[in-house]
Amino acid sequence: MVRHVVAEITAGRGGQIVTPNVDILRRARRNQEARAHVESASVVVADGKPLIWASQLAGNPLPARVPGADLIWSLSAAMAEQNRSVYLFGGAPGTASRAEQAMRSRFPRLRIAGHLSPPFGFDARPDQFEAACATVAAAAPDVVYVGLGFPKQERVIARLRALLPSTWFLGCGAAIGFVAGIHRRAPLWMQQTGLEWAHRLANEPARLARRYLVHDVPFALELLAVTALRRLHRRRGGIPRGGRP
Template identity: 65%
Template sequence: MDILHRVARDPEARAHLDASSIVVADGKPLIWASKIAGTALPARVPGSDLIWSLSAGMAGAGRSVYLLGGEPGTAEMAEEKLRERFPDIKLVGHLSPSFGFDTRAEEYDAVCDAVVSAAPDLVFVGFGFPKQERVIARLRPRLPQTWFMGCGAAIGFVAGVHSRAPGWMQHSGLEWVHRLLLEPRRLVRRYLVDDAPYALGLLAGSARARLSRNGGTR
């Protein structure tokens, strides 16, 4: 929901989304809105689930993976967890750059050079939207055969730095409450001031669109 809200008001963010080959819905309100509109999305696909399933697939195929993102030390811990789960996985590198690395040209270049030199088949990029998309846009021309996945906080979830909500909260659309309780100072404005009104507007707009469409077919 937060990404959709940003995209709606920021042309640069929209350009990053449009540049993606595959876009999935990570957020229950998006699923609810699609069902209300009568164009139901098949399922919610959280990045915190995809990082596990894609890693399993890469391990089975003998393809290489790189972990880029998270707080300092997080990617290293995530690599250890992935090796425990998938002994055959080919992890060719990990890096958790310091905060603000993308504002320091020399450090930014060094981060990109490290990823490029590893030549991975898949890079999990976890800096949050749209920062991770900017990093991907910078790396993509240098690694044209590589797949990149913007995964937000997923590297931290794998590492155990962040905990996921209980299953019942995930299924009922309350995972955001769990995250808000863990990081209130960072997320209270995003979730309650910015995103909540937008989510309500999206749901209402979906209902109006369906009613209008149904009314027009009589």
């Protein structure tokens, strides 16, 4: 996938990467705007173990989980090799600046076109929204990492794609904070076993408890159960009644 992005940039074509997890999939199933954001992406890769498990249950396994928190590093490594530039957009004040320092330390050859941590609520004020987008557009980067959470970051990307048609965009959620060292990712064993959400919940319970426990966990269980039932019906030659993956 990284090679594809490099090839497209070399050809002068821009695009957008969306990395759906359980929460994004749930929203896309129930909200037209969220669904449109996913459908408008140039590349869609799964960031969420339940999506991988569901694809395996369906008999059409996805190759791997591809978190935005990993992509931000692999894309930056490729941009450094190609003498291309990246831009960091998002995070609390000071986060993008710290992430830029971390990236410069890891990839000395990487060109960083700039960084911006817009004030909270900027997206609800047209003047601030347009000013932020104009700042990014003026830097003319090859890749922009937008870490504002879904779907806010996708709304920003939709505007920036019109201003920077040859640029690639990654909506990366909390990844800028991970790069900056402000947030810590879950241990590798939790990532591999689908428990990264539990690590994040333990670190941010007030913000994430309702999202994970009330919405996402029940949706993930439904997704897996319905997918398993549909495959069982197919094996038996029947047609499942009701339910949806």
